[in-house]
Amino acid sequence: MAKLNYLLLLIFPLLILSASSQSPPPTAAPTPAPTVYEILPKYGLPSGLLPDSVTNYTLTEDGDFEVTLAKPCYIEFDYTVYYEKTISGKLSIGSITNLKGIQVQRFFFLWFDVDEIKVDLPPSDSIYFTVGIINKKLDLDQFVTVRSCKDKAVSLRQVVQVPTLVDDDDISMIVTE
Numbered sequence: 001m002a003k004l005n006y007l008l009l010l011i012f013p014l015l016i017l018s019a020s021s022q023s024p025p026p027t028a029a030p031t032p033a034p035t036v037y038e039i040l041p042k043y044g045l046p047s048g049l050l051p052d053s054v055t056n057y058t059l060t061e062d063g064d065f066e067v068t069l070a071k072p073c074y075i076e077f078d079y080t081v082y083y084e085k086t087i088s089g090k091l092s093i094g095s096i097t098n099l100k101g102i103q104v105q106r107f108f109f110l111w112f113d114v115d116e117i118k119v120d121l122p123p124s125d126s127i128y129f130t131v132g133i134i135n136k137k138l139d140l141d142q143f144v145t146v147r148s149c150k151d152k153a154v155s156l157r158q159v160v161q162v163p164t165l166v167d168d169d170d171i172s173m174i175v176t177e
Contacts, residue, residue: 035054036050036054036057036067037050037054037146039057039059039091043091043092043093043094044093044094044119044121044123045091045094045095045096045117045119046119046127046140046143046144047144047146048142048143048144048145048146048147049096049117049143050067050083050087050146051069051073051075051083051146051147051148051149052146052147052148052149053069053070053071053073053148053149054067054068054069055068055069055070056068059091062090063090063091063092064088064089064090064091065088065089065090065091066086066087066088067086067087067088067101068085068086069083069084069085069086069087069149070085070149071085071149071151072084072085073149073150073151074149074150074151074152075147075148075149075150076150077138077142077143078138078139078142079104079105079106080104080105081102081103081104081105081114082102082103082104082105082111083101083102083149084100084101084102084103085101086101087099087100087101087102088100088101093121094118094119094120094121095116095117095118095119096116096117096118097115097116098115098116099113099114099115099116099117100113102114104129104131106131112131112132113131113132114129114130114131115130115131115132116128116129116130117129117130118130119140124140125139125140125141126138126139126140127139127140127143
């Protein structure tokens, strides 16, 4: 019996030392959160709906989202689109509803809020934008690539050079004659 006690006294400290010298199992590195450009396709929407200047976003379990851009900006699609610094709405499969912070330019100087964006389910080559009571169908391909922001919209004057009908010298001559 004394030998058993002696043996236990020798083994017990060795067990404690070996247990304390074991390193904890390695922890896996946390996986980075997906970008907003990776989230949109999971909902059936093209990643190019938003400009490349997203600095942060939040998405709740029920689909409410808020996207923050570095600054407000413009992008030229078939129409000029204005993005406010903060964009929000409700994301669901195939659509964004209750959209705030995106406007589209029509008729050279009028800006309208984009209220909703939808795609066909199953997917097609079209995307639909609701602006007030108007639904506009556009080609989906122009929204596949994430585009860079512009600080200002292209004005009509920059696109079309309006010819002058009369030279300044001719005007002074007409007025003095």
